[in-house]
Every structure is written in structure tokens, then in C-alpha cells.
Amino acid sequence: MKEAMEKPSSQVKAKVVARDFRLYYGDFMALKGLNAAFPDRSITAIIGPSGCGKSTFLRSINRMNDLIKGTRVEGEILYEGKNVYDPSVDLTWLRSRIGMVFQRPVAFPLSIYDNVACAPRVQGITKKSELDEIVEWSLRSVGLWDEVKDDLKKSALGLSLGNQQKLCIARAISTNPEVILLDEPASALDPIATLKLEDLMWTLREKYCLVIVTHNMQQAARASDYTVFMLGGEIVEVGPTRQVFTNPKDPRTERYITGKLG
Amino acid sequence: MYNPRRAFDSQLAKLDEDLLAMGREAEAMLHDALKALAERDVRLAEKTIARDDVVDRYRFDIETRAMEIIATQQPAARDLRRVFAALSIAMDVERVGDYSVDICKLAIRLAERPLFKPLVDIPRMANLVVQMLRESLEGFVSRDLALIEKMIKDDDEVDYLYQYLHDELCEFMKKDPDLVDQAVPLILIARYLERVADHITNIGERVFYVETGELKELHQ
Numbered sequence: 001m002k003e004a005m006e007k008p009s010s011q012v013k014a015k016v017v018a019r020d021f022r023l024y025y026g027d028f029m030a031l032k033g034l035n036a037a038f039p040d041r042s043i044t045a046i047i048g049p050s051g052c053g054k055s056t057f058l059r060s061i062n063r064m065n066d067l068i069k070g071t072r073v074e075g076e077i078l079y080e081g082k083n084v085y086d087p088s089v090d091l092t093w094l095r096s097r098i099g100m101v102f103q104r105p106v107a108f109p110l111s112i113y114d115n116v117a118c119a120p121r122v123q124g125i126t127k128k129s130e131l132d133e134i135v136e137w138s139l140r141s142v143g144l145w146d147e148v149k150d151d152l153k154k155s156a157l158g159l160s161l162g163n164q165q166k167l168c169i170a171r172a173i174s175t176n177p178e179v180i181l182l183d184e185p186a187s188a189l190d191p192i193a194t195l196k197l198e199d200l201m202w203t204l205r206e207k208y209c210l211v212i213v214t215h216n217m218q219q220a221a222r223a224s225d226y227t228v229f230m231l232g233g234e235i236v237e238v239g240p241t242r243q244v245f246t247n248p249k250d251p252r253t254e255r256y257i258t259g260k261l262g
Numbered sequence: 263m264y265n266p267r268r269a270f271d272s273q274l275a276k277l278d279e280d281l282l283a284m285g286r287e288a289e290a291m292l293h294d295a296l297k298a299l300a301e302r303d304v305r306l307a308e309k310t311i312a313r314d315d316v317v318d319r320y321r322f323d324i325e326t327r328a329m330e331i332i333a334t335q336q337p338a339a340r341d342l343r344r345v346f347a348a349l350s351i352a353m354d355v356e357r358v359g360d361y362s363v364d365i366c367k368l369a370i371r372l373a374e375r376p377l378f379k380p381l382v383d384i385p386r387m388a389n390l391v392v393q394m395l396r397e398s399l400e401g402f403v404s405r406d407l408a409l410i411e412k413m414i415k416d417d418d419e420v421d422y423l424y425q426y427l428h429d430e431l432c433e434f435m436k437k438d439p440d441l442v443d444q445a446v447p448l449i450l451i452a453r454y455l456e457r458v459a460d461h462i463t464n465i466g467e468r469v470f471y472v473e474t475g476e477l478k479e480l481h482q
Contacts, residue, residue, distance in 0.1 A: 192266070199266035221334040222270070242330040 045224035099172030105164035162193030284320035317359035
């Protein structure tokens with residue numbers, strides 16, 4: 001499990017690459033020319049103080065920021081070599097390839113089954129047997145199947161927060177994506193549910209490229225292969241997590257991870 | 263029982279594995295150092311000296327990994343004691359390698375001429391010390407404090423043998439000052455073995471600490 005961590009990043013294929021990426025809210029430049037590569041089958045954590053642009057960056061990867069009025073981007077974010085901001089990119093397709101999990105579990109007020117089946121339905125899958133298979137596979141992948149297989153028709157809102165978050169991950173992978181973006185996925189969870197979620201991430205990393213934004217430094221340290229440290233809309237440092245947390249190169253990274261950045 | 267920290271546990275297990283491998287390497291060095299001495303085998307002594315690099319590398323690897331575990335996994339309780347123990351045990355095992363080198367250097371010097379008397383007590387000491395090393399590392403991995411207790415008893419015997427050898431060799435030198443060239447290196451070798459046994463006792467103390475949370479001198 002740990003072997004991939006020992007590989008230098010240059011040997012791991014990048015799934016998503018940001019090139020001189022800038023994002024403006026009106027006149028305000030929130031992301032100031034970011035360059036980063038997110039390797040496949042790895043977990044990359046983006047850390048940094050509030051307002052550093054880490055969530056904005058994450059949301060830029062599957063164009064969630066398009067929903068915010070007045071945003072404008074420059075540079076590119078490449079997914080499988082193609083700029084996701086290219087006008088020819090179909091957003092539904094993009095978001096089915098690059099799924100997202102949010103801070104608070106956003107389980108829909110539907111049955112457990114329908115929560116997972118909704119995205120494949122949007123994709124045009126209507127055959128019951130096919131949907132059943134996707135639902136079972138997705139719930140199995142997040143380790144929820146055995147617990148909920150007899151309650152698939154019950155409301156998802158009856159699940160514990162930790163399980164709702166797992167359900168959201170099951171929903172994210174129901175479209176068979178390659179990249180999963182997680183925006184503070186554990187901040188609403190208790191410590192044990194948090195560790196379980198991290199363990200799930202370790203399992204998922206065998207198949208996916210995971211990018212997690214977290215303000216919990218210990219979580220980034222525990223549960224990622226690579227760490228990106230951002231400050232004021234810029235990337236200060238990128239490196240293997242074990243190196244960033246034992247011997248950061250930039251004094252600002254050192255101040256942040258030791259809790260001394262005022 | 264489901265354990266959400268499998269990734270962390272596998273890192274800890276890898277640390278144990280490396281510590282054992284390092285211990286086996288140091289044990290082989292000590293064994294060969296004594297063989298080189300007994301058989302006046304200069305080549306074997308030189309080969310053994312070169313092996314010290316391997317042991318040193320293990321120490322740095324273990325130290326680096328232990329640091330990474332502390333920095334990234336926030337170990338607590340027994341896990342934390344285990345990581346600190348690994349750090350300190352690696353240092354003690356490294357010293358075993360260093361003393362083996364010292365013994366090899368003296369073995370090279372002593373190989374020039376046949377010894378004035380056959381070696382009996384030094385090999386006995388060496389066998390005990392090698393056994394102690396094995397017991398202490400096995401105790402660490404298998405969490406078996408009985409092994410540690412046995413090892414501490416062996417250390418008493420090593421101390422006794424050292425004292426006996428020391429006195430005996432001093433007597434020889436008093437009677438025949440020409441024996442100084444051989445008796446002094448032999449006393450030094452016995453002394454190194456006694457020091458090695460002390461480092462191994464430290465390992466036992468660490469194992470005891472990991473399992474009980476109590477730091478104490480095991481040797482009375």
C-alpha cells in the first residue's frame with residue numbers, strides 16, 4: 001500500500017495538470033498562476049490557511065466555479081491532456097469523469113438507492129438490472145453495501161453523517177470517474193468516522209486520482225501521498241507528504257505546518 | 263475487528279521488519295568477527311568491516327522512517343512508544359556493528375602470530391552475546407518479556423566472564439610480559455563484547471518500556 005508513496009512523483013502518471021492557471025472574481029485575482037500535477041492512483045492534499053484559494057483551486061478542476069458570477073480564468077487545467085475550459089468540453093461529461101464530494105454530506109432527500117442511481121440515470125442508463133449493478137458496486141466500493149443492502153429504499157437522511165458522506169462518495173463514483181475531488185470531506189465527522197473515511201480514501205486510491213482540500217493538517221499528513229501548500233492564491237510548495245512534513249523547503253510551509261504562521 | 267488505520271499499521275510493521283533485518287546483519291557481523299579472530303582469517307575480518315556500511319544505512323533508514331511516522335501519523339500510546347523504541351534500538355544495534363568492526367581490527371593484528379593459548383572464554387562470551395541479541399529483537403517483535411528476562415540473566419554471565427578473562431589475562435601478563443602484545447588485544451575484545459551486551463540490555467529495556475510503559479534499568 002505504501003509503495004506508491006516511495007516513488008518519486010515524476011514516475012507517477014499525472015491525471016490532472018494545472019498550467020499557469022489564474023482565476024479572477026471580477027477584478028480580484030484569486031488564483032495567481034498555479035502549476036501543479038495531480039498523479040493518478042495517489043492522494044494529493046491541498047493545504048493552506050483560510051482564504052488561500054485551496055477550495056477555489058479544487059473547484060476549478062471540474063469547473064464548479066462556473067456557477068459563480070463574474071469568474072474568469074486564464075491558463076489551463078488539463079485532464080487527460082485536454083483543457084477542461086475548452087469550449088468543446090461537455091460539463092456533464094466532465095463532472096462524471098471528475099466527481100466531487102463536499103464538506104457536509106449532501107445526501108439527497110431520496111432513498112439510499114436513488115441517491116446512487118441518480119447520476120447514472122442522468123447519463124441515460126434506465127435498465128433496472130444495470131442500475132442495480134451500479135448501485136451495488138458503488139456501495140460496495142465505499143464499504144457501505146453490507147450495512148445498507150436491506151434498507152436501500154429507506155431515506156438516505158436516516159444514515160449517520162459518516163455513512164452519508166460514504167454515500168456521497170458512492171454517488172461520486174457511480175459514474176465511473178477517474179478523479180475524485182474532496183472538499184473538507186471530514187470536517188463534519190467525528191474522529192473515528194474521520195479515520196474510517198481516510199481508510200476508504202486509501203482503498204480508493206488504488207483506482208482513482210484523489211485530491212483533497214483540508215484545513216486539518218494532521219489529516220493531510222496522515223492520509224496523502226503528496227501535499228500542495230497554498231498561500232495567498234499561490235502555490236508555495238509541492239512535494240511528497242512525508243518530505244513536506246519532515247523537511248519542508250520553504251520557510252512559509254514550515255511556519256504553517258508547525259502552527260506558527262500568524 | 264475492522265481497523266481504519268491499516269495504512270499506519272503497515273508502516274509500523276515495516277519498521278519492525280527492518281529492525282529485525284538490521285539485527286540479523288549486526289548478528290552476522292559479530293559472528294564473523296569472532297570467526298575471523300578464531301581462524302586468524304584476515305580476509306573475513308576485512309569483509310566484515312566493509313559490512314558495517316549496511317548496518318549504518320539501516321539505521322538511517324529506520325530513523326528517517328520513524329521521523330516520518332511521527333510527523334505524519336501522530337502515533338499515540340503503545341504505537342508512540344514503539345516508534346521511539348525503534349529509534350533507540352536502531353542506535354544500539356548500530357553500536358553492535360561498530361564493536362564488531364573494532365574486534366575485526368584487533369583480529370587482523372592478532373592474526374600475525376599463533377595465539378599463546380587457545381580461545382575458550384571469548385567464544386563462549388560471543389555465543390552468549392549473539393544469543394542475547396537474538397532474544398532481545400525477538401522479544402521486541404513477539405512482545406515476549408520472558409525472552410527479555412532470560413536475556414538479562416545472560417548478561418550477568420557475560421559480565422562474569424569478562425571479569426574472569428580480564429583477571430586471568432592480567433595474571434598471564436604479570437608472569438610473562440612478552441604476552442602483552444596478545445593479551446591486551448584479547449582483553450579489549452572481551453571488553454567490547456561486554457559493551458555489546460550492555461547495548462543489547464538497553465534494547466531489552468526498550469522492549470520492556472513498549473510493553474509496560476515503564477522506563478527502568480533492568481540490570482541490577
